[in-house]
Amino acid sequence: MPFKFIHLTDTHLAGPGLKLYGLDPRARLDAAIADINKHHSDAAFAVVTGDLTHWGDAAAYADFAAAMAPLRIPHVAMVGNHDRRVACLDGLKAAPRDANGFVQGTRTTDHGLFVFLDTLDETSDAGEMCAKRLGWLEETLAKAPTDVPFVFFMHHPPFPVGVHAMDEIALKQSAEFADVIAPYRSRIRHLFFGHVHRPISGSYGKIPFSTLRGTNHQVWFELDANAPHLASHEPPAYGVALIDQENLVVHSHDFLDTSLRFPFSPPEGMDDRDYALNFPAR
Ligand SMILES: [Fe+2]
Numbered sequence: 001m002p003f004k005f006i007h008l009t010d011t012h013l014a015g016p017g018l019k020l021y022g023l024d025p026r027a028r029l030d031a032a033i034a035d036i037n038k039h040h041s042d043a044a045f046a047v048v049t050g051d052l053t054h055w056g057d058a059a060a061y062a063d064f065a066a067a068m069a070p071l072r073i074p075h076v077a078m079v080g081n082h083d084r085r086v087a088c089l090d091g092l093k094a095a096p097r098d099a100n101g102f103v104q105g106t107r108t109t110d111h112g113l114f115v116f117l118d119t120l121d122e123t124s125d126a127g128e129m130c131a132k133r134l135g136w137l138e139e140t141l142a143k144a145p146t147d148v149p150f151v152f153f154m155h156h157p158p159f160p161v162g163v164h165a166m167d168e169i170a171l172k173q174s175a176e177f178a179d180v181i182a183p184y185r186s187r188i189r190h191l192f193f194g195h196v197h198r199p200i201s202g203s204y205g206k207i208p209f210s211t212l213r214g215t216n217h218q219v220w221f222e223l224d225a226n227a228p229h230l231a232s233h234e235p236p237a238y239g240v241a242l243i244d245q246e247n248l249v250v251h252s253h254d255f256l257d258t259s260l261r262f263p264f265s266p267p268e269g270m271d272d273r274d275y276a277l278n279f280p281a282r
Helices: 025-039 058-068 085-091 131-143 174-187 272-277
Strands: 003-008 045-048 075-077 105-109 112-116 150-154 188-193 200-204 207-211 238-243 248-253
Touching: 025 058, 025 238, 058 075, 058 085, 112 131, 131 174, 174 188, 188 238, 188 248
Parallel strands: 003 045, 045 075, 112 150, 150 188, 188 207
Antiparallel strands: 003 238, 105 112, 200 207, 238 248
């Protein structure tokens, strides 16, 4: 049985009862949690990679805590550019905290050390990893036994993804970050991030990465730097990761999808081709 965990991102709770861009972020998070409870309560834990709230208000963190309370598995709450560190740490027991007060931490699993990073700069939408945070990361990686692999989680991608407006607000210290992880690259099995509100996967150097849609609004797919940067009502998703000694597989699930589900096989006595061509079967 592979080890299973859940990736959620960019929940953007605005505050109790408040809609955001015409959508209800709390209702959507509730729907995601209900779906995870129903289908994935065997997962080890869930990670929410930041932008938990839209404006960083205490009331929105209380709303987030209330939404996550029914989740049957533990979760880790991280910060993104829309969050506020003190309000997050005050409001959420699930937010890790390092010795310098950053929302960073680790979780030991049978498949390596999971590392949660704080890339929040409260004065900018771009990501930041200051010397203190990079120092914590360096120390954390250095003290792990050499046979232990790592799985990384952060809000901002440390490299451009090609969506120009999002690349302008990626991690500022991408070079410094790359330097710190350089000696450990072969041990980093995967990098999960948020921020981009789009399903994207690939590799960062030789490190596989994935990100996915948020649970509220999305960012429209646009690679033309001169085209307008638009948000969208594309469907929300959460990720389900399966990891064993060999492989790490990430599924993206559109949990609000209500489109038709049907068997591939025809009803008994019906020809396969007839079923497919004259669907639905009479
Ligand atoms: Fe976001």
